[in-house]
Amino acid sequence: MKSLLKYALISFIALAVALTAVVVFMPGVSVPWKQLTGGADTDPQTVDRQLQVAAGYRIELFADAVPNARWLAVTRRGDVIVSQPKRGQVTLLQADENRDGQTDGQRVLIDGLRRPHGLFLHENWLYIAESDGVGRVPFDHSDGRLAGRYQRIVEGLADEGNHWTKTIGMGPDGWVYLSSGSTCNVCTEEDPQRATIMRFRPDGSDLEIFATGLRNSVGFDWSPKNGGLYATDNGRDWLGDDFPPCELNLVEKDAFYGWPYANGNRIPDPDLGVNSGADIKQKIAASRPPVHNFPAHNAPLGITFLRSPTQPAAYRDAALVALHGSWNRSVKDGYKVVSLHWDEQGNIHQKDFVWGFLSADKSEVHGRPVAIAEDASGNIYISDDYAGAVYRVTTGDGESAANVAASKPRMQAPNKPLVIDSGAAQRGEELYQRHNCAECHATQVPLQNLAKKYNLQTLADYFDTPTPPMPNYGFSSTQKRALAHYLMAREVEIESGANLLLPPGTPVPIDPSGPSG
Structure with a gap:
């Protein structure tokens, strides 16, 4: 045991010496050291002491102890979902009730x-971009829990080399957009999907390549004013402190x-453009230039357009961009x-919105913003x-911030009518009786407010991973659908007196505070 500890200590010292040599002897390198050992510590006092924010705003530490916190999504209830790719997990931060x-x-x-990064919520699904594919899982906005099994819907994405993170977002056209960075600093890619933005249903x-020539477009969002898709892009390294610029592309x-x-x-x-042939020169001439330049090596990542009418007038429809910070600069x-x-x-x-993650003398890093x-x-x-x-x-x-938050309205879920198929509901009732479900649900676990927590699909998916003491009966898709229709119809019948035996497909009104169907 002592020899193993001794070997580990020697290895760590050797790594530290090697990294020090890189910083000392390679020009243009200024690494934020604590990133190599897990990152910096932070607390409310550090935030108050170091971070500053634009006039009209206040910043607080919402959550710490979230190692490798990367992408964010906010639920209808106000919970915050955060990806942690190096931990292989996605975490929920409960709303500030x-x-x-x-x-x-x-x-x-x-x-x-596998290294989950990009996230977004659409209807009652949580979509997750892993480094080699995309999956989705039914999500219950009312209590912040998964309501079914995780399903991979895109497979086979390459994740070797550099820039393995994948980011996803739902476009206004109903397509899901997916960015995939390059394998390298500068090279000709063999995989046509690398250094692109793609999209799929x-x-x-229907996965297809949407745009190319994007070295590492980690963040993208659509302008609420003109509908344009704006994406950040990280410029290449090893061409000096001030070139090339990082980019914002339309x-x-x-x-x-x-x-x-x-x-x-x-x-x-x-390396690849100056002495190129006519075909490459023509390709360069036809390429799209950026619509905005960020300073070289600033590494713009997340971009989010502000949409809430509660924002100060000067910031409505503005975009916030997280500049992760340089390493390839002196x-x-x-x-x-x-x-x-x-x-x-x-x-x-461009204006500064939150700063202070870098000390005034530019020697000490306190944080590296990623997503917004x-x-x-x-x-x-x-x-x-x-x-x-x-x-x-x-x-x-x-x-x-607590007083400000208390004065703002709580978010409400959008409403849709619940459509119950009476034929399926009758088959579900047979399943309910056959398995003697009422024995538990009449006394121990009353079935209440289902329509506020689930829609028909997420309730059906719930039966794949039910909460104990309910067993997993291994229902088929048809059986799960039938049971979901019965339970919803049963609740409607009890609460509103609606007739269960309606023609199949008849819309049945439910409490409008429930989730969309």
Whole structure:
């Protein structure tokens, strides 16, 4: 045992010496050291002491002890879901019900995944982008729990080399968009899906490449003003402190954005573009230049357009971008969140929104922002994979975030009518009686408010992984559907006196506070 510990200590020292040599002898390298050992520590005092935010806002530590916190999604109830790819898990941070500015608790939603990164919620599904595929799982917004089994809907995505993270988002056109970064700093890719943004249908079908030449577009979002798809992109390394710029691109179908042959505004790459043939030169000339430049090596990741009407007028429809921060510079830069503002002529102006993750002398890193999410009440959440934290930004100078949050309306789920098939409900009643379900549900576990927690699909999927003491009966898809229809119809009949024996497909009204069907 002592020899193993001795070997581990020697190995760690050797690694530290090697990394020190890299920093000392390779120009243009300034690594945030604590990233190598798990990240920095943070607490409310650190946030108060170090971080600053734009006028009209206040920032607080919403959650700590969230190692490798990356992508974010906010549920209808106000819970925050965060991916932790290096842990292979997705975690739920409970909504701040007691209004003290911090999460009421956290728990792992799902684990055992392959480097999960991108997240989004659509209807009653939680979509998760793993490094080699995409899956989805039924999600119960009312209590923040999974309501069925996790299903992989896109398989076979490559994740070797650099830039293995995958980000996903639902577009206004109903397609799911998926970014996949390059395997390298600069090279000609063999896999046509790398360094692209792709898209597919919500069920995983019809996967296609949407745009190419995007070295590492980790973040993207759609403008609420013009509907355009804007994506951040990380420029290549080893061309000096100040070149090439990182980019914001307006991404359109079948367009090419330059990498690996050009950088910035069609400037030929010294490795693959300068001495290229006519076909490459023509490709560079036809490439799309960025619509906005970020400083070189600032590493823009998440981008989110602010949509809540509760935001100050100057920030409505503005975009927030997380600048993860440099490593390939002799002096650190980035490490902040900026806001982008479009004027009437379409010009983009950049301002600092949250800063202080980098010390004033640029020697010490306190955090590295990654992703940004806004809830329906206008609260802004920012993840930090360096400090293992999630921050919450609320409106109000000097006013506590708890008071600000208390004054905002709670989010409400959208409403849809529940459509019950009476034939299926009758078959479900037979299953209910055959398995003597009433024995438990009449006394120990009363069935109440199902329509507020589930729709028909998520209730059917629940039977795959039921909560004990209910056993898993191994129902077929048809049986699960039938039982779901019966239980919903039974609840409606008890609460409203609606007639269960209606023609198949007859809409049955339910409590409008329930989730969409």
